[in-house]
Amino acid sequence: MIFLLFLGAAVFIFDLEKFRKALIITGAVFLTILFLLYQHEKMYVLIPAASAFVLFMILEFRKRNVKIVSLIVPLIIIAASFGYAASYVFENFLQPHQQERINVWLRPEKCDPRGSLYNILQSKMAIGSGGLQGKGFLQGEMTKLDYVPEQSTDFIFTSIGEEQGFIGIVGVVILFTILLTRCVIIAERANLEFIRNYAYGVAGILFFHFMFNIGMTMGLLPVIGIPLPFISKGGSSLIAFSIMIAVLIKMDMARYRAN
Structure with missing residues (x-):
């Protein structure tokens, strides 16, 4: 997730000064996510990661007057990467109760109506x-x-x-x-x-x-x-x-x- 966040931001960063700023912001988000992981709040990391990514997109789109077409490529890359990584993260990264939450969301017919x-x-x-x-x-x-x-x-x-x-x-x-x-x-x-x-x-x-x-x-x-x-x-x-x-x-x- 951090790599995808940094990739999406780096697409619009061309000079060294802006690259350093992006590196600092990404580092701050990374530390926040590490803290959440330490607190066993793995699914809560979506909030800082998504907020930071949207912030990058809004600011660069606003400053550069970027056309919508130029946003399609990085978004496709991010979506494809997430699609390939989703199953691996589900099987190897999430705890059983967190996997059950995903199943409740996507496959409720297979979940216990008196349980999860x-x-x-x-x-x-x-x-x-x-x-x-x-x-x-x-x-x-x-x-x-x-x-x-x-x-x-x-x-x-x-x-x-x-x-x-x-x-x-x-x-x-x-x-x-x-x-x-x-x-x-x-x-x-x-x-x-x-x-x-x-x-x-x-x-x-x-x-x-x-x-x-x-x-x-x-x-x-x-x-x-x-x-x-x-x-x-x-x-x-x-x-x-x-x-x-x-x-x-x-x-x-x-x-x-x-x-």
Whole structure:
């Protein structure tokens, strides 16, 4: 994954100075992934790797006004490499319980509905039972009776779907869209490249957390224990996301003082 990340970035880097910057960023991502691997969070490495890769793509596309056609070749290389490496990683790198999560995602018909498939089935049923307007705050039977495990942390979106219904789900999506849009606006109007890079990085991290959390509760993505920013229970994640946003706001405020 790190090699593919570096390859995708190096395609657009031609001078030595930019190569050094890419090397530093890749090193930082590599250390982050090593730390996650040490903590036995192998599937969580998708977040920093994907965020860094998207950051490289956005910044280079923006600065160079690269045509869409020029992005096709590196993306094809990355997709082909991932396709060849996926089976090897699945068999030799993932733990049995992590392999079971992939099977639940791709081959649910072969999984035990009372075992590994239980969480996803209950989550889908709870979200679907919410209907248009939901059952009301704290009135969801499936979440209230603990049919859905981890409903206050990783599966908090299930509680929202059952209690607030489709309207509540759309409201959450709109709120996160506004937050991501504000991050992009701050990035585009930043005077310094560092602030622009940081703002895009924050947007990428928030987007992938949001996408993976919602996707895994509906069975669209594998369950990897990703919290929903600012909504899932957990002091450490709330503090981390709050600091990240606070630093971004502080950087944006400094732009006004500089002008």
